[in-house]
Amino acid sequence: MARNIVITGAGKGLGRAIARRLAADGDTLILLGRTLSKVETVAAELGNGAYALECDISSAASVRAAFAAIKERSGKVDVLINNAAVYQPYSVTEVPDDEIIGSLATNVAGVMYCCRDVLPLMERGSQIINISSESVAVPFAMLTFYQASKAGMERYTQALHEEVSADGIRVTMARAGQMMDEDSTWGVEPDRARRFFEGNMKRGINQRERPISHFNSVAEVFRSLVNLPVDVNISQVMLEARRA
Template identity: 45%
Template sequence: MSSKVIVVTGAGSGLGRSLARRFASEGEAVVLVGRNISKLEKVANEIGAEALCLSCDVGNPKSVNQAFSKLMEHHSTIDVLINNAAVYEPFLTKEARPQQIVDSITINTIGPILCINAALPLMAKDGHIINVSSESVGMLFPYMVTYQAAKAGLERFTEGLKYELEADSTNNIRVTCLRAGAMYSDDISLNTEPEVAARFMAATAAVGLDLRNRGISHVDSVTTVFRSIIDLPSDVDLPVVTVQGRKP
């Protein structure tokens, strides 16, 4: 069986890095996409494969087009696109810097749409698009309302895209929304000031979300779910998947 060309956004750290490591170890042709080229190159060196590294700000149309144009120089088709890149930063709307709001919507919603727009002309007939959402969409989650709104928008887009592609008889591209729960790795941290982080933890506890004691999964474990989705038989569809961590 020939290797698949798998594009992973946000591949420089966390889940994206673990996905790249796993797929490369299984003989797939991995394309690493992210804003920090040095992080991508470090991952490429770690996995010891001829991974393609593409510097790309997924929220910038010009940057996305340039990245996928470069991708075309190396691969004629894409088998799998995993829209994993995201920003996760707690803040109150009244305290937010305008750029925090813009980044949250742009990277979490617009970014995946731009990447899909650029990737579709290259997608293999039986390709697969996986959009990573968040369990927070279905929760009351203080300090995260902009992030929730962005991920909810991505979920609604994913549902509509699935209908669009199914109506196009020239392809058999599947679309999956993966709603992910809390995950951890050695390079994931809460990117916020300590005082804001403390208020965030207190606010979530006040609505019944004890983040310190909820189930959490390691990013390496979650890669197994992606592998299963990609390997689905041709007559099976999986539009929505929810992945949650378990308590030890």
């Protein structure tokens, strides 16, 4: 039976790759993104009833409106994949206010908003997957705020699992390593990118030598997670890039 699967940040990158992989097996994808044109393009590509909604998960009102529209159109949600996130490398003294606020509002509060508003649309056996980052454990330079926001999201995911398990809702935290595809761009000005690379080298992290996975490969893991039998849950999964 086809499931209704919501993915945040589905207009590009990992979110788009997961949507493509799940749609290939007949699931109905509901794609959320800040830029409506991007998620509409992906939905049109997927077909099979996929549709897109504009949603800035850092805004409680935007999330509330999106899930109200999902309830009206689809009735229920079987799987929510919280993929959307923001990050930029900054030292702790140079980081602008909006980067601090944006990291917390999107990477922590945004996940909380989406989980809160999806739960009334879920039945027993439904699933929430929150995507974290290896940077929680790897001491990258200049990622303090991203690391802190993802660590907060991980703790929230653990607490959420404890709270909703009695209702039959499964919760998974997926901590992912480095990944990209042919369309990947970073958009960091050269000076900060240079200092980020050099700072990591000083910490023994050579980014040029670290393996990087393809988004399509990582998407296969989410296919497996979504396909788990209803009496099985994986509370945490660590995805590490490796050389093929």
